[in-house]
Amino acid sequence: MSDKMKKGQGPADEEQNAQWVASRSLMNVGSLDESGYLNSFYRQGYNLSKCLSESFANAKDAGADKIVFEDTESYNRIIDNGRGMSRDDFKSMFSFQKPNHSDRKSCGISGIGGKIAQCILSNKKTSTTYTFNGDEYLVANAPWDRMFEYGVFSDMITIDNMNQYQIDMFNARTNGNTGTIIEFPRNDDVIDVIKQNFSRNNKDDKQSKMECVYNPCDMINVVFGGFRLDISYKRRDGEVEQMQMYDYFGEESEKYYDGKTTRTIEHYYDARKDISRYILKADDVQDESDMEIPRVGRGYSKDPRKVSAPYEGYIKKGEYVAVVGQRHYTDMDEEPPETIIQCYDDRKKCFYDEQFEEGISDHRAPLYRNGQMIGKFHCSDVKYTNSRANSKSYHEIKSVQLKLSYSTHCTQDNLLDKCMGIQQNKNQFQSEDMPVNLTRLLGYIKKDKATMIYKYFESIRTQPISPSQPSEVEQPVSPSQPVELRQSVEDSMTQRSVNGYVTGPLTPIQVTIALGINIGDLTLETLTRLGKDRHIIAMFNAVNK
Incomplete structure (x- = not known):
């Protein structure tokens, strides 16, 4: 017996030591309750917007630069033009807690998001994933309804070759190129979220404003605004709308x-x-x-x-x-x-x-x-x-x-x-x-x-403003305008800021400082020629009553 065994610490070999510990224990415990794990999907901070972002991020990680959300009478589809997946990729995709991109800098982290997103977007019904990587046309079926019914996830997802009907459907949407399509039964709640995201393209639409979710962290065009991604929404009537991406620092x-x-x-x-x-x-x-x-x-x-x-x-x-x-x-x-x-x-x-x-x-x-x-x-x-x-x-x-x-x-x-x-x-x-x-x-x-x-x-x-190129302005406010107008202008000017300090109504001298002109040039004609706006002209009239 080795010195280590004599000390009661078990053999040095890791496998033998594990067996030795097991032989001295009353029982071994430690398991994963798959039913509880499935139910935890709805307790991990995923709403529909984040599920869509999760799916789009996976497409981006697969090299896609074009993503289409398609709405049909029976199905919703997320279509991308990425690299597609192999059998091993599919196996990794449906393995929990396995990071799929640990060797590169991608959006993914923990190896759980794609599964949870499909489950929630499908409303716990069957989601189908079609993919073509240039070699094989593969299809995976995830029956979430049966998984939750039986409380089992392991070995519930099937992977097969696409049949000809599925291949034709796939090629019609990808032009025969590589890519992936995630398909799930039409979900009205998902459609509402998609419409809310695309309704931001028309900020003057009052109904759209009422429907929009105001959390910028859930807005797809903000979340992916830093990427060169073409994201579009294909409606049931065949009309296609492009998403207007947001990137505050995207200009020169x-x-x-x-x-x-x-x-x-x-x-x-x-x-x-x-x-x-x-x-x-x-x-x-x-x-x-x-x-x-x-x-x-x-x-x-x-x-x-x-x-x-x-x-x-x-x-x-x-x-x-x-x-x-x-x-x-x-x-x-x-x-x-x-x-x-x-x-x-x-x-x-x-x-x-x-x-x-x-x-x-x-x-x-x-x-x-x-x-x-x-x-x-x-x-x-x-x-x-x-x-x-x-x-x-x-x-x-x-x-x-x-x-x-x-x-x-x-x-x-x-x-x-x-x-x-x-x-x-x-x-x-x-x-x-x-x-x-x-x-x-x-x-x-x-x-x-x-x-x-x-x-x-x-x-x-503090620089003088050149009057050489006047701009078009509205007609100046005449001093003969009603007293109420001049008074309202004067009242509004009580909160004007000069050099960073809140002041009362501006004096003519303060006006010249604000406009960068000499006191001798402070005339109604000068303001009009410089193209000053209606409020400044009205302010001039108000302080010179």
């Missing part, structure tokens, strides 16, 4: 005030102490040092400091990219100064956001994982209610936008996913669990960019 830098700014944050981890550090890399433009939110006592510093602590014991695990900026107020290639001044003063959405429903861009920052938007989070120590204070606060908190993105391999023990609070359902995360030493760093990045843009606004505001 010239479309943003003072350009877009991109910052890199590196993630370092000490496994012995289970501590993560987030290092903001120096910006070559500003020539600053690497910075971080360091530990102070039992917490963290409120403001970033230059990196001084050594990296001994820390290993770089990955990096995050923060993009921050503010879109132009209009869709003009070059905005005139008076338009920029209007953006400076007003609290309105930019032209780009006006094309979409409310709630897409706000004071929260979106988190993107491998290109897919997961959800939104708050930068630490930023209070949304402070945006009401004045135009400068509103600009910093709501007008300037920031997004955080990272790319990572898809394993269940991924440190970056863990730190971001990513759940098994890859379409959501726990934003409250994001590290404060990261979110404070992001708050600093956003505030720094907002300050730069605001200085740019102020520089434009």
Whole structure:
């Protein structure tokens, strides 16, 4: 008998040791209740919108750049032009908790989403998956109704070769190319969600506005806005509607005030102490040092400091990219100064956001994982209610936008996913669990960019506006207009903001400062020639009664 056996620790060989432990135990326990596992599908945060996003993400992972949702009298189908699947791919697809993309950076994480999505979208009826990878036409049938009836999942899904009718149906929808079709019985609730997503293409449709789901994290065009995806909806009457994708930072830098700014944050981890550090890399433009939110006592510093602590014991695990900026107020290639001044003063959405429903861009920052938007989070120590204070606060908190993105391999023990609070359902995360030493760093990045843009606004505001090219305006408001109109204009001006401070009714001198003209040029004729809008002209009349 070995020394280890004499000590009562069992043999060194792992298999023999397991048998030895079993022989000394009263009984062995540990099992998976498949019935309970099936019922847990409806307790994992999947609604119909997230199930659709899950299916679209799987199509994207398969290399698809075109996805069609088809509605027919009897069936709904999700059709993609991806690589298709082999027999082994099918086997992996219907295996729970097995990551299917651990060797590459994809949308998938835990190996459960596709199954749950099919179950919920089919309303616990049979879902059928057709696929062609260039070699075989295969079909898989998942009888969810029988699985729930018997409380069994294992070995319930069948995989066969397509028959000729199925091949013809498949080729008619994929033009004979590779791809995958997921088919399930027509579900009115799913159709409603699809209609709600596509109704956003017409923001002036009052009925569409009433029907829309206002959670941007559930909007397909937002979740996949960063991808070059062609998503369409084929209605029962054969009409096809294209989805209008949303990507706030999708334009060239010239479309943003003072350009877009991109910052890199590196993630370092000490496994012995289970501590993560987030290092903001120096910006070559500003020539600053690497910075971080360091530990102070039992917490963290409120403001970033230059990196001084050594990296001994820390290993770089990955990096995050923060993009921050503010879109132009209009869709003009070059905005005139008076338009920029209007953006400076007003609290309105930019032209780009006006094309979409409310709630897409706000004071929260979106988190993107491998290109897919997961959800939104708050930068630490930023209070949304402070945006009401004045135009400068509103600009910093709501007008300037920031997004955080990272790319990572898809394993269940991924440190970056863990730190971001990513759940098994890859379409959501726990934003409250994001590290404060990261979110404070992001708050600093956003505030720094907002300050730069605001200085740019102020520089434009102090420049004289050339009257050489007048624009068309409405007829000026005459002083002879009713007193009620002048009074309402005067009342509205009590909340006008000058240089970031709330004032009372503007004086002629304040008007000249706001417009960047000399006091001697402040005449009704000058305002008309400069193309000032109706409210400014009315304001001029009001303060010169």
